[in-house]
């Protein structure tokens with residue numbers, strides 16, 4: 372592990388900080404960044420999977436730093452920023468990926484879980500961007516990749532009531548920052564995956580329902596989603612949705628009258644027995 376990665380790009384490799392890197396899309400993104408020649412700072416709550424991934428990526432030549440953090444704690448973004456500074460590391464790319472959902476319904480979900488969802492997927496990406504973007508602008512190079520969701524492009528649904536609105540916020544916030552930072556060398560992109568094979572549906576306890584409700588062709592691999600996200604932020608696209616079908620669904624939702632679109636999504640929630 373180096374003492375510092377400060378310096379000009381001519382004499383150092385670039386470094387990406389990825390939240391939620393212990394599993395799924397975050398781990399897949401870490402592998403893509405490593406293949407593309409980046410060093411990495413990996414963060415999540417579970418040290419074990421982060422250390423295993425760090426060992427794997429180190430073997431391919433990347434310098435990897437692990438910092439465990441619970442982003443549900445409102446103090447976590449500032450702590451993470453300070454932990455990076457204390458190691459004299461420079462963050463050239465920030466990937467806001469950590470996330471989860473609760474599907475029991477608004478009134479049935481523990482308010483602490485709602486607060487954690489808002490903190491991890493909405494406040495933490497905002498705060499981490501506010502902390503790391505100024506340095507990127509100053510250096511004239513940066514990347515911010517926000518992992519949102521197809522759900523953020525669809526009408527809100529029942530059961531996981533807050534999830535879609537949180538992801539819509541992240542898409543809009545990414546678009547705004549994309550415009551604001553145009554010309555600074557800092558690219559900002561929202562990645563909007565549809566159903567992706569990760570631990571996500573095991574964590575929210577819906578694996579059986581979603582597997583029987585949706586055929587295999589509707590599912591994408593984390594590796595595919597990660598590659599699409601990496602390429603999109605490098606190309607400075609404001610937002611990207613992997614998969615033709617996912618784009619068709621989002622297009623339908625956008626062009627249908629609101630009440631029809633809501634009915635379409637309500638049918639989805641009923642099929643999953645969430646409402």
Ligand SMILES: NC(=O)c1ccc[n+]([C@@H]2O[C@H](COP(=O)([O-])OP(=O)(O)OC[C@H]3O[C@@H](n4cnc5c(N)ncnc54)[C@H](OP(=O)(O)O)[C@@H]3O)[C@@H](O)[C@H]2O)c1
Pocket residue numbers: 390391392393394395396397414415416417418440441442443468469470471491492518519520521563564565566567568569570571572574
């Ligand atoms: N899978 C899908 O179908 C899908 C579709 C669209 C969008 N997404 C989005 O993609 C992102 C990644 O999800 P995934 O599918 O890869 O799910 P996953 O396999 O469950 O991974 C979620 C990651 O988030 C981390 N995380 C969760 N809560 C955290 C907390 N309080 N503090 C820090 N890290 C936390 C987890 O790490 P620890 O448990 O170790 O903390 C894990 O690394 C999420 O934002 C999700 O909303 C997923």
